[in-house]
Amino acid sequence: MSARWVAATVRARAAGRRRLGSAQVRALAASPSLGEALGRLSSGPYGHDVHTGQSLRQAQHGVSATFLWGQRVLAGWLGPGGGEAMRVLAGWAEIANVDALLATYSGDSDVAPAYELGTLATAWPHLATAGNRAELRESLARSAWGDPGSEDQRDIQAAMRLTWCSRVSSSVPETADWAAGAATLVTAHELMDPLSRPSPAFAGQVARALGPRAVACTSLDELREAVPSSARWVLADVVGPDDLWRAESAWWRRLEIDGARLARSPGFDIVPVVGVIALLAVDAWRVRAALELADRGGRPMEVFDAVV
Secondary structure, eight states, X not given: OOHHHHHHHHXXXXXXXXXXXXXXXXXXXXXXXXXXXXXXXXXXXXXXXXXXXXXXXHHHXXXXXXXXXXXXXXXXXXXXXXXXXXXXXXXXXXHHHHHHHHHXXXXXXXXXXXXXXXXXXXXXXXXXXXXXXXXXXXXXXXSTTOOOSSSOHHHHHHHHHHHHXXXXXXXXXXXXXXXXXXXXXXXXXXXXXXXXXXXXXXXXXXXXXXXXXXXXXOSHHHHHHHSOTTTGGGGTTOOSGGGHHHHHHHHHHHXXXXXXXXXXXXXXSHHHHHHHHHHHHHHXXXXXXXXXXXXXXXXXHHHHHHHO
């Protein structure tokens, strides 16, 4: 046990206590307007990047940016070996930045600003200089993200997500079930899309992440049986493609339950820190959903309760 890990664990648990929590988030969702919700949110733990006068899109981006800022702060406190784990866990922000970059290639000028990763960046400073999908693929292939297999936008996005699941599971074994469930959700959305046929590049990514049986599935029942046992839980209550939102909600609920357990771990190491990050991620997800409902006048709350 090192003094740095003791300090990091204490700091992480303190950060975890600053999240809004389900009751306050629900009250936020019931706000009669986005402006009122932002007035309440900007004076609390999300005030680092959430401000009054923002649009819904800007505010939701600010919620995620605040979460990332918290990850960066915690990373500075970690003991030996913790920095790389935190870098991998922050991969979601690099994926979001690439999503925005891909949107600009398609002519979209109204994209969210890039998240500032600082020392948590894996390859973003290099990826950001790519001028088209071909250059982006080359940059990815030279990085820890690996070659997505094609220059197609959907292939790039799916490959990064599946690769992230694998990297998270390898770096922090305690997250293996979360990562397997997330990889299954990515695969389910792609395989069940009636307007798209999975490409050879995507099939290769799925085979590496979930096994070759998952590639040929034509229904969620087949996919549930094909994926590893550690991933089946995420599709437990899903009947058809229209129910995948239930699987996503189940994934977040599992993240919260497991995160709370890890955060209570008695050790002074990466485990309780990862648990706190999971809890903060869930809180940010709920706040983003609450802002969307507030933008609609705070109704219907039944929808919010069903989703989160």
